[in-house]
Amino acid sequence: MxxxxxxxxxxxxxxxxxxxxxxxxxxxxxxxxxxxxxxxxxxxxxxxxxxxxxxxxxxxxxxxxxxxxxxxxxxxxxxxxxxxxxxxxxxxxxxxxxxxxxxxxxxxxxxxxxxxxxxxxxxxxxxxxxxxxxxxxxxxxxxxxxxxxxxxxxxxxxxxxxxxxxxxxxxxxxxxxxxxxxxxxxxxxxxxxxxxxxxxxxxxxxxxxxxxxxxxxxxxxxxxxxxxxxxxxxxxxxxxxxxxxxxxxxxxxxxxxxxxxxxxxxxxxxxxxxxxxxxGTYNYREEVKEYAEKAAIMKNFFVSNGFNIVYDTDIDVPIADGFYFTISYPGMDGKELLRELIRYGISAISLDITGSERNEGLRACVSMVPRDLFNDLSARLKMFGEAHPIKNK
CATH class of the missing domain: 3.40.640.10 (Type I PLP-dependent aspartate aminotransferase-like (Major domain))
Incomplete structure (x- = not known):
């Protein structure tokens, strides 16, 4: 990702x-x-x-x-x-x-x-x-x-x-x-x-x-x-x-x-x-809306296993599903989270390098994650959550 x-x-x-x-x-x-x-x-x-x-x-x-x-x-x-x-x-x-x-x-x-x-x-x-x-x-x-x-x-x-x-x-x-x-x-x-x-x-x-x-x-x-x-x-x-x-x-x-x-x-x-x-003989949206559909599913996997969406709203409106989304995990900064996720075969980039002040966050990209790996992603995130219980949840 x-x-x-x-x-x-x-x-x-x-x-x-x-x-x-x-x-x-x-x-x-x-x-x-x-x-x-x-x-x-x-x-x-x-x-x-x-x-x-x-x-x-x-x-x-x-x-x-x-x-x-x-x-x-x-x-x-x-x-x-x-x-x-x-x-x-x-x-x-x-x-x-x-x-x-x-x-x-x-x-x-x-x-x-x-x-x-x-x-x-x-x-x-x-x-x-x-x-x-x-x-x-x-x-x-x-x-x-x-x-x-x-x-x-x-x-x-x-x-x-x-x-x-x-x-x-x-x-x-x-x-x-x-x-x-x-x-x-x-x-x-x-x-x-x-x-x-x-x-x-x-x-x-x-x-x-x-x-x-x-x-x-x-x-x-x-x-x-x-x-x-x-x-x-x-x-x-x-x-x-x-x-x-x-x-x-x-x-x-x-x-x-x-x-x-x-x-x-x-x-x-x-x-x-x-x-x-x-x-009007071609419509790009019919192709690229796949990214939004995948993002909605993948974000749910993360949130269901204790993760938070870092940039979660446009002022007072929930953020759109699309090519990227941002994640964090309670008790970890971005570098630690990235290091731990790699152990489970899950990759991302740290928000630190993007000028973000939210140093707890990572950017996840949906484009290269095929749907046939969704079950694997869900299972790996479940294992991650079990190995990193959230205190005061």
């Missing part, structure tokens, strides 16, 4: 489109750095149909996975204003994103959002933003590792403050539409995936194909930049790039230097998947 990798096969739509593209000879030609028009157009459609946001195809840029999209934004956004210097992470979060910032020699701040939900988020955020040091603010929604989902009220707070303090928001939608308490999967019909794009123009969105389309091995994601930000000028960028325009610096500065684009075939595959989703 430690690996956050997809556990479902890739839809044949993408595979067939890739193979067809390769047979036309695209492998012999460098891909256009800005991305294939068909993919850019379908991404723009996708953003409109499933987020209810208008963005030009120009600002829809293929990247070698969303991780590359993130480092591209750090390379540009964190150099856009010489008076600022850092990223603010709303934790818990994906540890590698902090590693990217450190690798670039940039600073960062972070806080665990657990005790700052709802209206409490505003003063906490403002305590960092009013320092004038923050260039970018990053969060994931749904959240890796906690699976909490920011509310519209919280997104509006982030958006208002981002505009007021001129901070660029990086919204990581790696688990797009996977808050299974609502169905976001019907093109052009509400409800829509909640997004910061409704509350500020200072945003970029990281769209991953890895989970929604089980396309992780092809390493392709989409970086979506608001029209306003794409065309905005930042004089400080001229120290690093040939243009002061944000979008130009992202594409012809950061992307060109990092990979010079994304492979043709992967772009054709993702374009076909997005077109099918946009046209």
């Amino acid at each position: 430690e690996m956050g990798v997809p556990g479902l096969p890739t839809p044949s739509i993408g595979l067939e489109a890739e193979m067809a593209a390769l047979k036309t000879g695209v492998s012999a030609i460098y891909p256009e750095i800005t991305g294939l028009p068909v993919l850019k157009n379908e991404t723009s459609r996708f953003v409109k149909l499933f987020l209810n946001v208008d963005v030009s195809p120009q600002g829809c840029i293929p990247t070698v996975g969303s991780m590359m999209g993130g480092i591209m934004v750090f390379l540009v956004a964190n150099r856009s204003d010489q008076t600022k210097e850092s990223t603010l992470f709303i934790d818990p979060g994906f540890p590698v994103q902090k590693q990217q910032v450190k690798m670039l020699g940039q600073n960062y701040y972070s806080f665990d959002v657990y005790n700052y939900r709802g209206k409490k988020l505003r003063p906490k955020l403002e305590s960092y933003l009013q320092t004038g040091k923050i260039s970018t603010l990053l969060y994931s929604n749904p959240n890796n590792p906690a699976w909490i989902c920011l509310t519209e009220e919280e997104l509006s707070i982030i958006g208002e403050l981002a505009t007021e303090y001129d901070v660029i928001v990086i919204e990581d939608l790696a688990y797009f539409g996977m808050d299974f308490r609502k169905d976001y999967s019907w093109p052009g019909e509400p409800p829509y995936q909640p997004t910061i794009a409704h509350y500020t123009d200072n945003y970029v969105i990281l769209l991953s194909s890895s989970k929604i389309f089980s396309y992780a091995g092809q390493r392709i994601g989409m970086l979506v930049i608001s029209d306003s930000l794409f065309n905005r000028s930042y004089p400080s960028l001229l120290k690093y790039y040939s243009s002061d325009k944000f979008g130009h610096s992202v594409v012809f500065g950061a992307l060109y230097a990092l990979s010079a684009g994304v492979s043709h075939s992967a772009q054709y595959g993702l374009a076909a998947l997005m077109k099918a989703q946009n046209d």
